Amino acid sequence: MDWDSPQGILRRGMSLERDGYAFYKQVADRASAERAKAMFLDLASQEADHLHLFLAQYRALEKGEGWLTVDEAMATDLGLDPANPDLPGEEPPRALPVFTPERGVSVQGDIAALEYGLETERITRDLYADAAAKTDDEMAKQVYQFLVSQEEKHYQLLDNTHRYLTENETWWDSEEYPFFTG
Numbered sequence: 001m002d003w004d005s006p007q008g009i010l011r012r013g014m015s016l017e018r019d020g021y022a023f024y025k026q027v028a029d030r031a032s033a034e035r036a037k038a039m040f041l042d043l044a045s046q047e048a049d050h051l052h053l054f055l056a057q058y059r060a061l062e063k064g065e066g067w068l069t070v071d072e073a074m075a076t077d078l079g080l081d082p083a084n085p086d087l088p089g090e091e092p093p094r095a096l097p098v099f100t101p102e103r104g105v106s107v108q109g110d111i112a113a114l115e116y117g118l119e120t121e122r123i124t125r126d127l128y129a130d131a132a133a134k135t136d137d138e139m140a141k142q143v144y145q146f147l148v149s150q151e152e153k154h155y156q157l158l159d160n161t162h163r164y165l166t167e168n169e170t171w172w173d174s175e176e177y178p179f180f181t182g
Helices: 006-029 034-062 070-075 107-134 138-168
Strands: none
Touching (some): 006 034, 006 107, 034 070, 034 107, 034 138, 070 138, 107 138
């Protein structure tokens, strides 16, 4: 497979989003606080949505239908199980080393998970931004730019949370209001 082709980029994205879903679900299970768990589950849900978007786009391109709008792709019935998706084609040749949930249950463990998440969101954002810059297809550019904005929101949420936790070493401060959901 040409990993720089539209289908190659979509297939790499599917692997990243699938792995991101699994990572956020695992760290939610190991989170030290309910706020942490809720935030990580919210991120997992968003990764599942991105996986759905990519799979719908991939299938449309395979059928020769061209790119779908984000809304059309999300409305496509795929019967997708993000925990065990049946993804087309082969796995990308280079797995990204950022999905590493091995850590203890503690605020420090949550901080480590946030750091892994930050790196993951940066890598995926860069992949989609590069694809948007290289395509001449306006619909593809819109899809990639939508995903860039999603990854930037994830990055900002994780970065804000990381800063808060490293400064306060707690998920709860009676003076703070929650920002831990995307």
